[in-house]
Amino acid sequence: MDYSFKEIEKKWQRYWIENATYKVTENPSKPKYYVLDMFPYPSGAGLHVGHPLGYIASDIFARYKRLKGFNVLHPMGYDAYGLPAEQYAIQTGQHPAVTTEQNIKRYREQLDKIGFSFDWSREVRTCEPEYYKWTQWAFIKMFNSVYCNLCKKALPIENIISVFEECGTEGLNLACSEPMTFTAEFWKSRTEKEQQEILMNYRIAYLADTMVNWCPQLGTVLANDEVINGVSERGGYPVEQRKMRQWCLRVSAYSQRLLDGLEKIDWTESLKETQRNWIGRSEGAEIRFYLSPDPSPQERGEIPENPSREMLENPKGWFKNTTDENNWKFLINIAKDFRSNQTEAENELWQAIRAKKIGYKIRRQHIVDGFIADFINLEKQVIIEVDGGIHLTTEQKERDKQRTAILNQFGFEVIRFTNEEIFDNVQNVALKIKDYLDKVPSKRTATTPLSCGEGSGERSFVVFTTRPDTIFGVTFMVLAPESEYVSQVVTPEQKSEVDTYLDATKKRTERERQADRKVTGVFTGSYAINPANGVEIPIWISDYVLAGYGTGAIMAVPAHDSRDYAFAKHFNLPIIPLIEGADVSEESFDAKEGTMINSGFLNGLTVKEAIKKAKEYIAENNLGKVKVNYRLRDAIFSRQRYWGEPFPIYYKDGMPYTVALEDLPIELPEVDKFLPTETGEPPLGRAKNWKYEKYPLELNTMPGFAGSSAYYLRYEDPHNDNALVSREANDYWGNVDLYLGGTEHATGHLIYSRFWNKFLFDLGIVGKDEPFQKLINQGMIQGRSNFVYRVKNTNTFVSYNLENKYDTTEIHVDVNIVSNDVLDIEKFRAWRPEFADAEFILEDGKYVCGYAVEKMSKSMFNVVNPDDIVEKYGADTLRMYEMFLGPLEQSKPWDTNGIDGVHRFLKRLWGLFYKGDEFVVTDEPPTAEELKALHKIIKKTAYDIEHFSFNTSISAFMICVNELATLKCSKRAILEPLVIVLSPFAPHIAEELYHALGNTTTVCDAQFPEYDEKYLAESSVKYPVSFNGKVRFTLDFPADTQAKEVEKSVLENEQTAKFLEGKEIKKVIVVPGKIVNIVF
RNA sequence: GCCCGGAUGGUGGAAUGGUAGACACGCAAGACUUAAAAUCUUGUAAUCAUCGCGAUUGUGCGGGUUCAAGUCCCGCUCCGGGUACCA
Secondary structure (H helix, E strand, C coil): CCCCHHHHHHHHHHHHHHCCCCCCCCCCCCCEEEEEECCCCCCCCCCCCCCHHHHHHHHHHHHHHHHCCCEEECCCCECCCCHHHHHHHHHHCCCHHHHHHHHHHHHHHHHHCCCCCCCHHHCCECCCHHHHHHHHHHHHHHHCEEEECCCCEEEEHHHHHHHHHHHCCCCCCECCCCCCCCCHHHHHHCCHHHHHHHHHCCECEEEEEEEEEEECCCCEEECHHHEECCEECCCCCECEEEEEEEEEECHHHHHHHHHHHHHHCECCHHHHHHHHHHHCCEEEEEEEEEECCCCCCCCCCCCCCCCCHHHHHCHHHCCCCHHHCCCHHHHHHHHHHHHHCCCHHHHHHHHHHCCCCCCCCCEEEEEECCEEEEEEECCCCEEEEEECHHHHCHHHHHHHHHHHHHHHHCCCEEEEEEHHHHHHCHHHHHHHHHHHHHHCCCCCCCCCCCEECCCCCCCEEEEEECCHHHHHHCCEEEECCCCCCHHHHCCHHHHHHHHHHHHHHHHCCHHHHHHCCCCCCEEEEEEEECCCCCCEEEEEECCCCCCCCCCCEEEECHHHCHHHHHHHHHHCCCCCCCECCCCCCCCCCCCCCCEECCCHHHCCCEHHHHHHHHHHHHHHCCCEEEEEECCCCCEECCECCCCCCECCEEEECCEEEECCHHHCCCCCCCCCCCCCCCCCCCHHHHCCCCEECCEEECCCECCHHHHHCCHHHHCCCCCCCCCCCCHHHHHHHCCEEEEEECHHHCCCHHHHHHHHHHHHHHCCCCCCCCCEEEEEECCCEEEEEEEEEEECCCCEEECHHHHHHCCEEEEEECHHHEECCEECHHHHHHHCHHHCCCEEECECCECECEEEEECCCHHHCCCCCHHHHHHHHCHHHHHHHHHHCCCCCCCEECCHHHHHHHHHHHHHHHHHHEECCEECCECCCCCHHHHHHHHHHHHHHHHHHHCCCHHHHHHHHHHHHHHHHHCCCCEHHHHHHHHHHHCCCCHHHHHHHHHHCCCCCCHHHCCCCCCCHHHHCCCEEEEEEEECCEEEEEEEEECCCCHHHHHHHHHHCHHHHHHHCCCCCCEEEEECCCEEEEEC
């Protein structure tokens, strides 16, 4: 009987299904082990030979653990939401659910052929309502939670609301979008809608206007990890920056915990390092820089020494650039001056409306866009003007009209009262104001950059630096072009130049900015004062400073920062070295080492000491504060797409509310087309009756990582309709013990998943803080392309080694019609009609192809399908060959050339059991040599599996079977344990032979044999004898020979004298069991 | 630029500081066969050689530690991956 793998594999695959061999249930009497693969996105192309690599490795491990007595959870499912299915739907009209279903079916067929031990009864698909119910549920939980920086965990929002009611923000430190402080009174006086707006600032899932990566071709926003080099990860389309209102997840709140958690888990150092870099913690200080005061308008001669009040009320008329607020300080002074010199009517009204007498906070003499408004309510952006005598002139009326129009443009409404009305009945005027305010919807909660109230007259900005020690070397400041500070510091003289620069910057896409790294920038005209030494330093704008990091402003130290250095050289700004011996004539000295000079009180300290001292100085002198910054940004969670989870959110009065938990899931609706609506709304805008209790539902859907962030928990309890996972199931299965997948998820899925899990941990839903205890990255399988060489302008092809004698073009040829780099000429002729009459110049009667390692893709004709390999060699051969290819974590090209060796090994193993049709296994007792071969493989396999060194254990199997074949061993006592040890690698043949040996249960329920050191002991040791490190001959000694005796007998050996060449021995080293070295 | 890997025969790759090249592919020779496939046996790092004794060199390059280095240390070169004006 031959090794007929086809029948065997079909037979046992059926048996495993019929006997539910791989179904697992919680079993407290056994220790658990959870082995997980990153679940695949079922693409239309199906699996290629690279996909199963990780699955095979994890399957070997799972089967091994089962043999070792563990209750192994080894599930599989599909990450079924995603862009490709939707893009395909847009092109063809085919519903993504249909193509996804087809692709899943195809994946399943392919997976089933390889003999995995997945428990398919636990399958999950992210696009199924029973599954995404729990994605939506988690989102609601995040919406209803805030992150407390003091207790370092998520808390229910109700707890925080009750604190707001009692003491406002006092004593709280919550993760938020914008820092806010308010009192209990303030909170209580807000309308429900206003309270909702405030809460949005704190929610873990929140709605915000943020700069997003907008991809016009895909018609959606993308997360940072979905953008690579300025183009989309999927499709490679350009991405631009745009401000949009989007759902976000406050991942940044967990930065420190995500960093700390890395210490507790068993991941490769390189992967942890990638995550550390992505989180990007940097310790430093925030330092406040005050602007150097501008010359007053009088000093500049722009206005008369003693302007009339009439002029001052309308500074816009003669300040050329009041919107730029460069005359801020002057205006503030005027406003202050006005306040103490109010007109009688103004004073009367002020007394009637001040201190919330009418229920609204009113400010007086407030600067708005260069105008000084008499009274203002900021919240509703309503300005109240009191018109005295001067307002009665025609000219002034015209000016007032213009002024009102300008203020309206900025969203302010203006109501006017005359002196007479006020004197007549001030209470009546107050009431009118109140009525007016009641009717106007509130517009805002924070102060607008266009206005400035009492007390905020001093202009300053804050920078973040990790090198506070270099403060004495700050020779200029740089603002990001998008910085809020820009408008505050630009002088009238520089305005047009700055505007030109800002426009140019805006036009450049992210990609262009990255492509050319030219030094660009513009001077604002303003100066700041160095808080350490009082020196005036110019303020510049440049796009090398990013608005999104730190405060969007930096203090530039060209001597010790390479980017600042390049900028300083380009614009000829001063460079002051601060470290002794640092040569900054050619480049900056960025290293944090050396002794400080030119640095006042820091002189003589080392850089490290200086950093510490500078921080202390900054804190003590109130110049700023010590600060830790993280690069990690909040995750943007909205996608303007169809094929994703709908949000369980509806809008009432413009504010979002969550759907009741019992109404989950909110199912994805049908739409007529998978495109945005005519009005530019996302595809869900096309859904009919897309409402919840008459209120409109959210039109965005969730991104790809939503469904993949907690899927490992669902496997633990996949059919539970009452919880994501029950506490009992989670207590038993815990977190994933071994997670296998590609490195490409290092900064996406593996961050989001950890964040999601930590959030659920805070809520007490899961018991483990980290989701994946051990993680292994399998290497990528690259393609190995083959080439034929066509002689130019002919239909003649020349073999690889003769190719250089002709003028040829290289053509990719389908690797499936090439074997060991030899072309199958008949198949080649049939492959393409134009090659049907091709002629060939051969070498040694063969056509040899060239080869190259490239990405595996259809266009390179180098895709190898696992089905074809299974068809030709069987699943066991495929499994073992993929493992034999090389170390699991290493990337390597797929090369079918070596597969015969593995297949031969299985046939040789088969040959130990069957000679012809006869089953030749006997019950004879084994010899010592046979036992040694067996116990060697038991020991080696166990060690190698635990160290994920599968390629070496397969070598060991080959050695073992070669040895047994040489010994002609067909003894049950050897072969039965061998089959069990082999079964994780080649389960089909193992199952067949295990049953052939008379067993009636599956080999999966066998016990992994224990090795016994006594069978491994060698009776004799072969000592290499070396002279000055060079091995010359070997000598055999009984294993228990003492070192002294070995030395003696080596020295007495006649060969020793020969190699000594009569020289004197200086030293003899005998390493017991290893080697002898004679030094002379 | 920074961080992380890696570099060993014609090829994939082995090697707790102790005989470098296990195991496999490929190739060559042989056996079986009318022949081919399959299978089995032998050989296969390079150079020299009085090609069945042997010798020399050899793990990207240059140093070092050690009785002994592919392995440890220092300095480079090249290749692969990740990441980036992150202050």
